[in-house]
Amino acid sequence: MSFQLTILGSSGALPAYGRFPSSQYLHIQKHHILIDCGEGIQTQLKRFSIPTQKIDKIFISHLHGDHYLGLMGLLFSMHLNRRTNDLHLYSPPGLDQIILLQLKYSKSALHYQLIFHPIPDGASVCLYEDNILTVHTIPLRHKIPCTGFLFQEKPKQRKINKEVLPKDMLLAHIAQLKLGEDIYNDEGALLYKNTDYTLPPRPSYSFAYCSDTAYDESIVGLIKEVDLLYHEATFMQEHEDKAAMTLHSTTLQAAQIANLAKVKCLLIGHYSARYRVLNALQEEAATLFKNTKLAIEGETIDLEKL
Amino acid sequence: MSFQLTILGSSGALPAYGRFPSSQYLHIQKHHILIDCGEGIQTQLKRFSIPTQKIDKIFISHLHGDHYLGLMGLLFSMHLNRRTNDLHLYSPPGLDQIILLQLKYSKSALHYQLIFHPIPDGASVCLYEDNILTVHTIPLRHKIPCTGFLFQEKPKQRKINKEVLPKDMLLAHIAQLKLGEDIYNDEGALLYKNTDYTLPPRPSYSFAYCSDTAYDESIVGLIKEVDLLYHEATFMQEHEDKAAMTLHSTTLQAAQIANLAKVKCLLIGHYSARYRVLNALQEEAATLFKNTKLAIEGETIDLEKL
Numbered sequence: 001m002s003f004q005l006t007i008l009g010s011s012g013a014l015p016a017y018g019r020f021p022s023s024q025y026l027h028i029q030k031h032h033i034l035i036d037c038g039e040g041i042q043t044q045l046k047r048f049s050i051p052t053q054k055i056d057k058i059f060i061s062h063l064h065g066d067h068y069l070g071l072m073g074l075l076f077s078m079h080l081n082r083r084t085n086d087l088h089l090y091s092p093p094g095l096d097q098i099i100l101l102q103l104k105y106s107k108s109a110l111h112y113q114l115i116f117h118p119i120p121d122g123a124s125v126c127l128y129e130d131n132i133l134t135v136h137t138i139p140l141r142h143k144i145p146c147t148g149f150l151f152q153e154k155p156k157q158r159k160i161n162k163e164v165l166p167k168d169m170l171l172a173h174i175a176q177l178k179l180g181e182d183i184y185n186d187e188g189a190l191l192y193k194n195t196d197y198t199l200p201p202r203p204s205y206s207f208a209y210c211s212d213t214a215y216d217e218s219i220v221g222l223i224k225e226v227d228l229l230y231h232e233a234t235f236m237q238e239h240e241d242k243a244a245m246t247l248h249s250t251t252l253q254a255a256q257i258a259n260l261a262k263v264k265c266l267l268i269g270h271y272s273a274r275y276r277v278l279n280a281l282q283e284e285a286a287t288l289f290k291n292t293k294l295a296i297e298g299e300t301i302d303l304e305k306l
Numbered sequence: 307m308s309f310q311l312t313i314l315g316s317s318g319a320l321p322a323y324g325r326f327p328s329s330q331y332l333h334i335q336k337h338h339i340l341i342d343c344g345e346g347i348q349t350q351l352k353r354f355s356i357p358t359q360k361i362d363k364i365f366i367s368h369l370h371g372d373h374y375l376g377l378m379g380l381l382f383s384m385h386l387n388r389r390t391n392d393l394h395l396y397s398p399p400g401l402d403q404i405i406l407l408q409l410k411y412s413k414s415a416l417h418y419q420l421i422f423h424p425i426p427d428g429a430s431v432c433l434y435e436d437n438i439l440t441v442h443t444i445p446l447r448h449k450i451p452c453t454g455f456l457f458q459e460k461p462k463q464r465k466i467n468k469e470v471l472p473k474d475m476l477l478a479h480i481a482q483l484k485l486g487e488d489i490y491n492d493e494g495a496l497l498y499k500n501t502d503y504t505l506p507p508r509p510s511y512s513f514a515y516c517s518d519t520a521y522d523e524s525i526v527g528l529i530k531e532v533d534l535l536y537h538e539a540t541f542m543q544e545h546e547d548k549a550a551m552t553l554h555s556t557t558l559q560a561a562q563i564a565n566l567a568k569v570k571c572l573l574i575g576h577y578s579a580r581y582r583v584l585n586a587l588q589e590e591a592a593t594l595f596k597n598t599k600l601a602i603e604g605e606t607i608d609l610e611k612l
Contacts, residue, residue, distance in 0.1 A: 094411035
């Protein structure tokens with residue numbers, strides 16, 4: 001029942017001090033997801049023992065190089081490693097052309113299927129839904145079409161309270177209880193009251209990924225009360241002007257969004273190459289939003305333990 | 307007067323054991339050249355203190371990902387670091403489309419000029435020539451259009467023997483002596499015999515880069531007696547069948563080419579991910595061609611000291 005995020009890359013546009021460009025690995029129950037694919041992602045996946053061939057969905061926020069240039073090499077390596085399962089790619093339009101052109105010139109026919117899902121520009125849409133998870137877009141304000149992603153677990157089934165469960169209960173009734181239903185007999189009389197035999201379900205978690213973006217309060221409604229918000233903080237507050245010019249955010253702007261959205265925890269990253277040591281960024285953001293963490297490569301955040 | 311080669315990446319298609327995909331840096335006098343640009347090249351350039359912004363020519367052997375996927379990130383970083391000088395890109399056709407498409411989607415107008423030189427398929431051609439250097443193609447046999455590169459220094463000027471030089475000699479005459487000419491007066495009488503006042507020039511060096519290729523003796527004529535031959539050796543001899551199937555070479559095949567071409571030194575690389583330790587590849591090649599070196603990332607080979 002995991003909901004865990006592992007940081008693979010935390011750097012802004014220029015790699016610096018051994019930090020890699022943007023990339024995160026999200027493990028939600030049976031789903032293995034990559035979010036952005038900066039150059040060197042293969043190195044990082046191997047370094048942190050991520051099960052690469054299990055990844056079946058990749059979400060690319062936008063087509064600036066530091067967010068997708070590791071993808072092509074990853075696709076080639078998956079092919080060389082004999083991957084056969086489908087791979088879904090979600091990104092602003094254009095990624096399909098970029099990939100297909102490179103496959104054409106390398107004369108590569110992949111052993112597996114690539115399924116492209118171009119993201120329309122504009123209002124938030126649902127990109128994916130199954131019985132576990134929904135993924136919605138978060139329109140961001142950047143130099144080119146750019147979108148964040150909101151990952152939300154669906155409500156989970158109630159847990160059977162084994163200590164009070166009659167030994168002769170039918171499996172069909174247990175399944176109904178898990179769905180939260182009361183059980184009636186054919187005459188309509190109550191047989192089992194749900195809350196007598198079940199415990200509340202495990203909590204469901206939510207994670208919002210917002211990179212790259214200028215300060216933009218219009219996203220607050222979409223990310224309200226998420227458990228974990230990743231919001232870029234390329235600059236310290238003293239460079240607010242640079243942030244505005246490049247359509248990036250500062251530490252305090254990220255913290256302000258976290259405050260307005262009343263999230264549980266804020267994770268900052270996409271650090272400018274000017275910062276060798278990162279503590280000051282965390283400290284500055286924490287003056288406004290206390291529960292702020294730094295995105296540190298190789299660290300895993302378990303949303304059940306926030 | 308340097309002629310030095312630095313290995314930046316030595317791995318075959320799959321990065322392994324911390325080795326990076328193909329990339330080499332060649333410093334010939336005033337020329338700063340990259341040959342192939344595997345993913346992660348920016349990391350390697352920084353790690354080995356290569357003057358990145360001085361690089362003015364990049365030669366790409368072919369459009370398999372492990373030979374060019376680091377290029378796009380490098381181009382973006384050169385831009386972000388305010389490069390203004392022209393950059394010449396030599397590669398089989400298609401690289402221009404791949405780059406321009408990615409520039410289009412990232413809406414990037416580079417601060418510097420990219421000049422594409424598509425390499426025609428077929429016989430060897432001269433790609434570049436100035437008063438220092440020529441660069442010719444070496445057609446290779448691989449799955450897609452693929453070319454090696456032959457870098458040859460032109461003969462250098464003779465050196466003035468300062469110990470015997472008359473103090474009143476005209477600068478114009480010194481320049482003529484450097485060019486190897488004798489000096490006559492207006493009446494046609496010999497004033498200075500060149501060999502009396504000059505010493506032989508420094509030697510000129512040559513380097514041939516051959517990756518990726520099946521065993522192919524037709525290249526021998528082109529690379530005859532080069533000082534340094536880089537020839538891929540993806541496999542040990544026991545995997546000759548795999549080499550044939552994938553149009554790569556074995557250690558002994560690389561050594562055989564070195565023998566036939568009577569080169570001074572053979573450098574092997576493009577190692578398969580199956581080899582953790584590389585000594586055995588060098589030892590096997592050396593049974594056939596004694597002066598064989600392993601391409602080791604970070605090592606510089608000075609052709610004056612071979």
